[in-house]
Amino acid sequence: MPNLLVKPQGAHGRVSHVTPESAGWTYVGFDLHRMKPGEIVAAETGSREVCLVWVSGKGKATAGGADFGVLGERMSPFEGAPHALYIPANSNWSVTAETDLELAVCSAPGGGDYKAKAIPPGTHPQLHRGKGSNIRHVHNIMPEDDNSAHSLLVVEVITPNGNTSSYPSHKHDRDDLPNESLLEETYYHRLNPPQGFAFQRVYTDDRSLDEAMAVEDGDVTLVPRGYHPCATIHGYDLYYLNVMAGPKRVWKFHNAREHEWLLK
Numbered sequence: 001m002p003n004l005l006v007k008p009q010g011a012h013g014r015v016s017h018v019t020p021e022s023a024g025w026t027y028v029g030f031d032l033h034r035m036k037p038g039e040i041v042a043a044e045t046g047s048r049e050v051c052l053v054w055v056s057g058k059g060k061a062t063a064g065g066a067d068f069g070v071l072g073e074r075m076s077p078f079e080g081a082p083h084a085l086y087i088p089a090n091s092n093w094s095v096t097a098e099t100d101l102e103l104a105v106c107s108a109p110g111g112g113d114y115k116a117k118a119i120p121p122g123t124h125p126q127l128h129r130g131k132g133s134n135i136r137h138v139h140n141i142m143p144e145d146d147n148s149a150h151s152l153l154v155v156e157v158i159t160p161n162g163n164t165s166s167y168p169s170h171k172h173d174r175d176d177l178p179n180e181s182l183l184e185e186t187y188y189h190r191l192n193p194p195q196g197f198a199f200q201r202v203y204t205d206d207r208s209l210d211e212a213m214a215v216e217d218g219d220v221t222l223v224p225r226g227y228h229p230c231a232t233i234h235g236y237d238l239y240y241l242n243v244m245a246g247p248k249r250v251w252k253f254h255n256a257r258e259h260e261w262l263l264k
């Protein structure tokens with residue numbers, strides 16, 4: 001099985017590159033580009049649909065021949081909501097950086113009759129989940145109820161320092177609706193301030209998979225199956241961007257029974 005902790009390669013250009021082949025799975029792809037003003041990244045989508053997320057910085061976008069203008073507002077993922085752009089399969093896109101730009105390219109198998117669409121900040125209200133030291137702040141970017149994609153689900157989460165998230169432990173690794181859906185998932189992690197770290201455990205009930213990872217700024221983690229809670233340490237907030245996809249565009253998770261009391 002591939003290593004579940006993917007470190008960035010350098011500080012400029014395409015620093016993270018996760019494909020279904022490299023991850024040893026079927027659906028989710030994730031790239032992270034760090035661009036300088038004037039640099040261009042462009043691609044054909046082919047059989048996959050794509051959601052571009054302006055993690056930080058500004059850039060001019062075109063998709064499928066349409067001009068979407070300059071997108072991006074925030075200069076840090078810890079400040080406000082993101083701009084994003086959905087592009088269906090069999091199309092193309094380009095982004096020209098106007099400032100230093102941290103651009104995420106989230107992808108999954110395409111299909112259906114979907115149109116390229118900008119997703120500006122405020123499209124989905126910010127959610128606050130959990131209680132006490134399990135409070136975290138959620139910006140949905142492409143949630144399942146928006147009916148605007150074939151298989152991609154995209155969300156970002158801020159976990160304040162000292163808190164947990166993706167917790168109590170839950171999983172989504174069985175195609176058994178209405179009880180549970182099967183979704184692969186990537187996490188793109190940022191820390192504030194950046195010298196910090198956090199932890200993520202990926203594990204199954206039988207512990208045939210059980211990895212505890214120290215996560216640093218810019219790391220990507222892979223969740224092929226199993227529970228995947230995160231924990232931050234005092235002084236360091238954690239941002240992550242999740243990409244999920246599977247055979248059905250439904251996020252139906254199963255809570256670890258032994259921790260469900262925390263929800264009562």
Ligand SMILES: O=C(O)C[C@@H](O)[C@H](O)C(=O)CO
Nearest residue numbers: 129136155157165166167242
């Ligand atoms: O609520 C959270 O803490 C975020 C998680 O739900 C995260 O998006 C995830 O684990 C999705 O399965």
